[in-house]
Amino acid sequence: MTNSIPTGPRSVAIIGPYLSGKTTVLEGILYTAGATGRRGSVNEGNTVGDSTPEARNRNMSTEVNVATATFMDSEFTFLDCPGSIELLQESLFVLSGVDAAVVVCEPDNDKAQALAPLLHTLDALGIPHMLFVNKIDKATITVQALLDALQPISNKPMVLRHIPVQDGDDISGYIDLASERAYHYQPGQASEVVELPGGEEDAFAEARYGMLEALADFDDDLMEKVLEDITPEKDELYANLTKDFQDGKIIPVLLGAAEQEGGLFRLLKALRHEVPSASAAAARNGTDSATGTVAQVLKTYHTQHGGKLSIARVWAGEVKDGMTLNGQRVSGLFHMLGAEQKKISSALPGDVIGLGRMEDVITGETLSDNGADALPTPDILPPVYSLAIAAVRRDDEVKLSTALAKVRDEDPSVFAGHDDATHQLVLRGQGDIHLKITMDRLNNKYGLEVTSSRPKVPYMEAIRKTIEQHGRHKKQSGGHGQFGDVHIEIKPLPRGAGFEFVDKIVGGAIPRQYIPAVEAGVKEYLNKGPLGFPVVDVAVKLFDGQYHAVDSSEIAFKTAARIAMNEGMKQCNPVLLEPIAQVDIASPSEHTPKINAIVSGRRGQILGFDNRDGWAGWDVVSAHMPQSELHDLIIELRSATQGTGSYTASFDRLQELTGRLADDVVAAHNEEVAA
Ligand SMILES: Nc1nc2c(ncn2[C@@H]2O[C@H](COP(=O)(O)OP(=O)(O)OP(=O)(O)O)[C@@H](O)[C@H]2O)c(=O)[nH]1
Numbered sequence: 106m107t108n109s110i111p112t113g114p115r116s117v118a119i120i121g122p123y124l125s126g127k128t129t130v131l132e133g134i135l136y137t138a139g140a141t142g143r144r145g146s147v148n149e150g151n152t153v154g155d156s157t158p159e160a161r162n163r164n165m166s167t168e169v170n171v172a173t174a175t176f177m178d179s180e181f182t183f184l185d186c187p188g189s190i191e192l193l194q195e196s197l198f199v200l201s202g203v204d205a206a207v208v209v210c211e212p213d214n215d216k217a218q219a220l221a222p223l224l225h226t227l228d229a230l231g232i233p234h235m236l237f238v239n240k241i242d243k244a245t246i247t248v249q250a251l252l253d254a255l256q257p258i259s260n261k262p263m264v265l266r267h268i269p270v271q272d273g274d275d276i277s278g279y280i281d282l283a284s285e286r287a288y289h290y291q292p293g294q295a296s297e298v299v300e301l302p303g304g305e306e307d308a309f310a311e312a313r314y315g316m317l318e319a320l321a322d323f324d325d326d327l328m329e330k331v332l333e334d335i336t337p338e339k340d341e342l343y344a345n346l347t348k349d350f351q352d353g354k355i356i357p358v359l360l361g362a363a364e365q366e367g368g369l370f371r372l373l374k375a376l377r378h379e380v381p382s383a384s385a386a387a388a389r390n391g392t393d394s395a396t397g398t399v400a401q402v403l404k405t406y407h408t409q410h411g412g413k414l415s416i417a418r419v420w421a422g423e424v425k426d427g428m429t430l431n432g433q434r435v436s437g438l439f440h441m442l443g444a445e446q447k448k449i450s451s452a453l454p455g456d457v458i459g460l461g462r463m464e465d466v467i468t469g470e471t472l473s474d475n476g477a478d479a480l481p482t483p484d485i486l487p488p489v490y491s492l493a494i495a496a497v498r499r500d501d502e503v504k505l506s507t508a509l510a511k512v513r514d515e516d517p518s519v520f521a522g523h524d525d526a527t528h529q530l531v532l533r534g535q536g537d538i539h540l541k542i543t544m545d546r547l548n549n550k551y552g553l554e555v556t557s558s559r560p561k562v563p564y565m566e567a568i569r570k571t572i573e574q575h576g577r578h579k580k581q582s583g584g585h586g587q588f589g590d591v592h593i594e595i596k597p598l599p600r601g602a603g604f605e606f607v608d609k610i611v612g613g614a615i616p617r618q619y620i621p622a623v624e625a626g627v628k629e630y631l632n633k634g635p636l637g638f639p640v641v642d643v644a645v646k647l648f649d650g651q652y653h654a655v656d657s658s659e660i661a662f663k664t665a666a667r668i669a670m671n672e673g674m675k676q677c678n679p680v681l682l683e684p685i686a687q688v689d690i691a692s693p694s695e696h697t698p699k700i701n702a703i704v705s706g707r708r709g710q711i712l713g714f715d716n717r718d719g720w721a722g723w724d725v726v727s728a729h730m731p732q733s734e735l736h737d738l739i740i741e742l743r744s745a746t747q748g749t750g751s752y753t754a755s756f757d758r759l760q761e762l763t764g765r766l767a768d769d770v771v772a773a774h775n776e777e778v779a780a
């Protein structure tokens with residue numbers, strides 16, 4: 106094991122739960138590394154990251170912030186991801202292009218579980234990751250209590266690298282367990298090295314022993330030393346810490362207070378020494394044997410003035426301004442510092458760069474100059490929340506569809522489409538905040554004002570009784586008259602059978618050429634049944650009728666059919682049908698009883714539950730639930746599961762809805778039609 110510093114540009118994701126302090130960490134890191142001359146603050150709205158109005162107005166990150174900086178000769182690109190669970194898709198794309206991840210979290214028991222999905226994803230992707238416990242200045246629990254809360258969410262040992270130094274109620278600094286140095290936080294500056302404070306010796310010795318023990322599990326030499334009570338050399342310790350982190354065997358835990366610049370210099374030093382060089386990730390995704398240039402797009406921006414900008418990680422070869430990748434010319438090559446772009450002329454493996462005006466390139470795409478195989482891309486998260494939207498100004502409709510395509514380019518977890526059943530334009534995504542951010546983007550970037558409403562549920566109706574009905578259309582008004590006369594039987598069909606038209610005319614009671622018109626008239630009626638909704642599962646049999654040699658016409662027979670349907674359907678015992686979805690809800694098992702209660706409370710029928718495939722300690726509850734109950738399901742699920750619960754849904758069947766609920770649906774529908 107050696108302790109040399111990995112070479113080449115490296116990239117690190119800064120991820121973690123909502124508002125844990127990631128953008129503040131980035132700001133502090135950039136300042137510490139000398140990439141910026143002053144340290145901004147999220148609360149003052151002057152950080153390098155979060156430069157868009159959507160982010161600034163909300164005091165939260167709404168997209169990934171990309172910044173390249175050089176710290177002591179080591180080049181790093183930091184990808185600060187938004188923490189909101191509704192913006193998770195950003196992180197998933199970013200993780201395809203990093204060498205390690207810093208998971209920023211808070212010393213708060215109640216927020217520990219929010220880390221579970223992220224840690225699981227990092228494990229599945231094989232990305233080395235460490236925890237940075239931020240806001241240690243306002244910790245409410247001891248570090249040991251924090252570790253006790255965190256450890257169960259990962260099957261890898263969490264190895265504490267620092268312990269805090271308590272000064273009354275405050276935490277005034279920390280002791281680094283590997284270097285055996287004590288640091289005193291100095292707000293706004295790098296921490297000062299101080300004497301090991303008296304009274305902390307026992308805590309230090311215990312924590313250090315805990316660290317050695319964890320490392321010894323992966324190294325026989327170290328194990329022997331621990332057993333024989335021999336203090337290992339620092340070099341040996343660092344080599345073990347580095348190797349076990351890089352191999353993904355341990356999750357190192359660092360402490361800090363980013364807002365006071367606390368712990369960031371230590372964090373940067375740890376990253377500089379321990380983040381593997383890009384060749385390790387290239388070996389994982391197979392680009393280490395690539396010939397020519399290979400890069401992958403991690404994020405797409407549509408900038409206000411510079412057009413489309415694709416953020417890509419270079420995996421192999423060299424990227425140069427002006428070269429052709431995937432048949433498109435690179436028009437501008439940049440290093441990013443938030444919204445700022447610094448022109449560069451070429452980039453080597455490991456670099457994360459901005460590529461200008463690659464118009465047809467999408468997020469996740471593999472770029473190459475010689476047709477390299479596509480690298481895997483993350484799954485696109487299935488939508489869990491929808492809103493019907495409309496442009497406030499009618500003549501903005503065309504502009505809206507162009508803008509929606511661009512918005513989707515930047516955020517592939519947004520879907521927009523016309524719902525054929527309800528005739529609404531529906532925006533689908535990961536939650537209310539996600540869609541509101543999307544609408545703000547439409548406004549801020551494209552000047553489009555958009556309203557939103559709860560999407561309509563595509564109710565249908567059917568009948569429960571068979572009847573026969575006569576319909577006649579006769580008009581005598583100078584010149585040509587109109588005459589059509591039909592006898593039909595209207596009969597319910599089993600659920601899912603759709604519509605059937607049966608022609609039983611014998612002996613030419615109605616001439617052949619008019620029969621399609623009868624069918625057309627019936628179909629036209631079925632768009633809106635007696636309750637006001639499209640009719641399904643019905644058979645109409647035409648069994649008799651009359652015609653007139655001069656006055657009969659297609660239009661007359663069509664009208665006669667409509668008259669018959671109009672009269673007849675009312676007597677067929679119409680019934681409302683509501684769409685029922687097959688729903689699978691995933692959450693940590695401890696929440697399963699709550700999930701069951703939520704499903705029952707929303708008229709759901711539980712089908713069973715099972716372990717979530719590949720997710721130890723998680724369940725999936727399967728149920729049938731009415732679509733009308735799904736609208737805000739995700740909101741209730743998340744609040745019941747510390748943000749970890751999610752679901753997928755697909756149409757299962759239509760089911761009769763009767764009683765007060767049905768009356769309410771019909772009344773609301775009629776009111777709307779009348780309005
Ligand atoms: N007390 C304290 N507050 C902090 C610290 N670091 C960040 N904060 C505050 O925490 C809030 C969130 O900080 P951000 O940096 O925006 O957090 P984030 O993780 O980037 O948030 P999202 O990207 O929206 O998930 C802000 O009000 C910060 O001022 C810290 O070390 N101590």
Ligand SMILES: [Mg+2]
Binds near residue numbers: 187
């Ligand atoms: Mg942020």
